[in-house]
Amino acid sequence: MDKKEILDFITKNPTAFLATAEGKKPHVRAMGTFRADENGIIFSMQSPKDVYKQLVKNPETEICYYANSVQIRVSGKMQQVTDMALKKEILEKRPFYQPGVDKEGWGYVGAFILKNGKATVMDMKGPPTPPGASKNYIDL
Amino acid sequence: MNKKEMLAFITANPIGYMATVEGKKPHVRGMGMHRADENGIIYFTNHTKNVAKQLIANPEVEVCYFANGTQLRVSGRVEEVKDKALKQEIVDKYPFLKPNVEKHGLDYMAVFRLKPIKASTWSMQNITGDTTPVDL
Numbered sequence: 110m111d112k113k114e115i116l117d118f119i120t121k122n123p124t125a126f127l128a129t130a131e132g133k134k135p136h137v138r139a140m141g142t143f144r145a146d147e148n149g150i151i152f153s154m155q156s157p158k159d160v161y162k163q164l165v166k167n168p169e170t171e172i173c174y175y176a177n178s179v180q181i182r183v184s185g186k187m188q189q190v191t192d193m194a195l196k197k198e199i200l201e202k203r204p205f206y207q208p209g210v211d212k213e214g215w216g217y218v219g220a221f222i223l224k225n226g227k228a229t230v231m232d233m234k235g236p237p238t239p240p241g242a243s244k245n246y247i248d249l
Numbered sequence: 250m251n252k253k254e255m256l257a258f259i260t261a262n263p264i265g266y267m268a269t270v271e272g273k274k275p276h277v278r279g280m281g282m283h284r285a286d287e288n289g290i291i292y293f294t295n296h297t298k299n300v301a302k303q304l305i306a307n308p309e310v311e312v313c314y315f316a317n318g319t320q321l322r323v324s325g326r327v328e329e330v331k332d333k334a335l336k337q338e339i340v341d342k343y344p345f346l347k348p349n350v351e352k353h354g355l356d357y358m359a360v361f362r363l364k365p366i367k368a369s370t371w372s373m374q375n376i377t378g379d380t381t382p383v384d385l
Contacts, residue, residue, distance in 0.1 A: 124315070126266035126268075126277050126313055126315075127277075128266075128268035128275035128276060128277035128311075129268075129275055130270040130273055130274065130275040133270055133307055133309050134270065134309045134311070134324070135268035135269050135270045135275050135276075135277075135309060135310060135311050135324075136268060136275075136311050136322075136324075137266050137267075137268035137275075137277050137311050137312070137313045137322065138313055138320065138322060138371075138380075139266075139313060139315045139320050158380075167273055169273050169274045169275060170275060171268075171274070171275050171276050171277050172277070173266055173277045173278055173279065175264075175279050180278065180279055182276075182277065182278060184274070184276070205376055205377055237345070240295060240297040240349060240353070240357075241297040
């Protein structure tokens with residue numbers, strides 16, 4: 110898979126398992142990808158959530174997608190996005206944030222972009238990877 | 250979900266997304282499991298894999314299960330299981346492991362047991378529901 114195919118796969122299968130590190134402890138949860146394109150992969154969440162606090166403190170992340178026997182993992186550093194146009198767009202698509210925004214203002218909408226992620230693809234339809242083989246990374 | 254329901258959910262939906270930490274970096278990948286019961290959840294891989302090296306260096310894990318709009322996250326510390334009888338049981342159940350085990354021996358396999366100490370659930374039916382982890 111090349112960069113474009115990976116971004117298409119993510120767009121079609123937007124459920125990401127997003128991992129963060131809090132000190133020595135890992136965390137992982139399912140999150141819907143807001144958008145994946147040439148500019149990066151965007152996620153949103155309510156800012157009172159642990160995932161928001163974890164990403165502010167340590168932006169290192171890895172996300173895992175899976176569909177039709179293909180697994181794609183993307184790793185890199187998240188950058189916080191405070192752009193109002195994006196936050197408004199997020200609220201339109203995720204109206205359940207509205208009560209929080211009414212109460213706490215736009216700071217309630219947390220947004221992060223993963224730029225220049227490194228992706229690795231595993232296709233379980235193909236032959237198994239030989240033991241100890243190093244991974245192939247694709248720059249996004 | 251109580252503990253029994255959680256184990257049943259994992260048994261019915263055995264592919265979890267396992268997160269590990271290497272230094273400051275988190276990692277996550279899909280992982281099947283051999284068994285989930287009162288004694289813990291048994292995961293298997295092999296010693297050439299990064300996940301095995303990461304778990305030995307830092308046994309803290311969280312695993313996320315997601316099916317039919319319900320999410321279950323369990324976390325704790327894994328311990329490596331070196332018991333050959335358990336490894337043989339796993340190889341017998343998953344024949345795709347056989348070629349490498351025949352070539353490299355049972356020690357090639359890396360088996361880990363997670364006794365989860367915290368769990369958190371979430372459901373699409375209650376999208377803004379409380380996801381605070383509870384002690385198991």
